[in-house]
Amino acid sequence: MRVRGYAPATPCWSVLTSPDPARTAEFYCGLFGWTTTQSEDGATLFLLRDLVVAGVAPSSAERAAWLTYIATDDAEATAAQVAAAGGTVLQPPADLATRGRATLLADPAGAVFGAWQKLRFAGAQVHDEPGSICWSETVTWDIRATAEFYGSVFGWTDQKGTSADTIHEYHEWISFNRVVGGISEMDENYPPGTPHHWRTIFSIDDCAGFITRARDLGGQVPAGPVDAGIGHAAHVLDPTGGAFLVIEVLPELRALMG
Structure with missing residues (x-):
């Protein structure tokens, strides 16, 4: 789906921070059929059908990680609200040339995210179709603590997820009567001490084939395919340690989504 803009308090942009951006770009281009281009400030952008879908940036960390940005009309105000x-x-x-004004933040439990104030670039130009987030x-x-923090910063409320199962509790973020994201509760299936984090999920059209391709390209698949209720999902690690999920939505649900 082509996207031309995002309302405030909506996830709008995702960047993979990687210790080896070149290796990372090679993996994701092979995996999703993406190509790359350079922005005016030197950032590497991933393209799907010539539309910007995500970005990649160098990192001094040992492992890659996907970073979610939330749209804001005032990056300074959002940063102040996070601190408060x-x-x-x-x-x-800080300005990233003329693309946007960005700030890097963490919630009280340590989950890292960003806020993005649009200048010339609003965020991902394609969303919710195979090969995109x-x-x-x-x-x-x-x-509860997570909901209270993000509610105070972005005005989000939360509700029990409509596709929640009995395995673990799942809630959805609501902004201006729209579902904009989710809250997934960790349980005994997670290793003790797993840090709080933001997770990025990609739409795909063939989970089994995707898993084979990910492994052939040097990635790992710790779990999947598994029945996620709305489709088949898998947990994937790229060759530099970046974790993400993919989901092949059931055809009847995909039809309802447009």
């Missing part, structure tokens, strides 16, 4: 609510401003707002969610040990 008990979070941390890891990088203060379809969902972003906070993964937490404490749903």
Whole structure:
């Protein structure tokens, strides 16, 4: 689906921070059929059908990680709200050439995310179709504390997920009567001490084939395919350690989504 803009308090942009951006780009281009281009400020952008779908940036960390940005009309105000609510401003707002004004943040439990104030670039230009991001969610040990923090910063409310199962509790983020993301509760299936984090989920059209391709390209698949209720899903690690999920939505549900 072509996207031309995002309302405030909506996940709008995702960047993979990687210790080896070149290796990372090779993997994802082979996996999703993406190509790359350079932005005016030197950032590497992934393209799907010549539309910007995500980005990749160098990192000094040992492992790659996907970073979710939330749209805002005022990056300074959002950073101040995060600090007032008990979070941390890891990088203060700064312009990325004329693309946008960005700030790097963490919630009180340590989950890292960003806020993106549009200048010339609003965020991903394609969403919720095979090869693009379809969902972003906070993964937490404490749903209530997480909901209180993000509610105070972005005005989100939360509701029990419409596709929630009996395995673990799942909630959805609501902004201006729209579902914009999710909150996934960690349980005994997660290793003790797994940090709170934001998770990026991609839409795909063939989970079994995707898993084979990911392994052939040097990735790992710790879990999947598994029945996620709305389709078949898999947990994937890229060759530099970046974790993400993919889901092949059931055809009847995909038809309802448009």
